[in-house]
Amino acid sequence: MPLYRYLPAKAPCKLCGDGFEHRQSAQDPALASCPTCGQTVSRVMPQPVNTPKITAPLSISRAKQAGFSVLKRTSNGDFEKQ
Numbered sequence: 803m804p805l806y807r808y809l810p811a812k813a814p815c816k817l818c819g820d821g822f823e824h825r826q827s828a829q830d831p832a833l834a835s836c837p838t839c840g841q842t843v844s845r846v847m848p849q850p851v852n853t854p855k856i857t858a859p860l861s862i863s864r865a866k867q868a869g870f871s872v873l874k875r876t877s878n879g880d881f882e883k884q
């Protein structure tokens with residue numbers, strides 16, 4: 803079951819602070835009031851997990867422009883500058 807975060811209408815609350823987490827089924831209706839203090843709460847929509855953007859690998863010419871030496875594997879297993 804997902805864990806939902808609730809924020810009290812008047813934060814910070816003396817009893818539940820700046821919110822609380824409540825584990826409930828995704829089908830269950832959101833809590834309307836804080837089970838601790840009874841004041842109105844609103845459910846915070848769960849944030850999607852931040853996935854880092856996959857950047858395209860630098861091309862060899864871009865790497866050279868950026869000052870990297872680009873090494874190329876030769877047939878005998880050594881590396882040489884391109």
Ligand SMILES: [Zn+2]
Nearest residue numbers: 815818836839
């Ligand atoms: Zn409270």
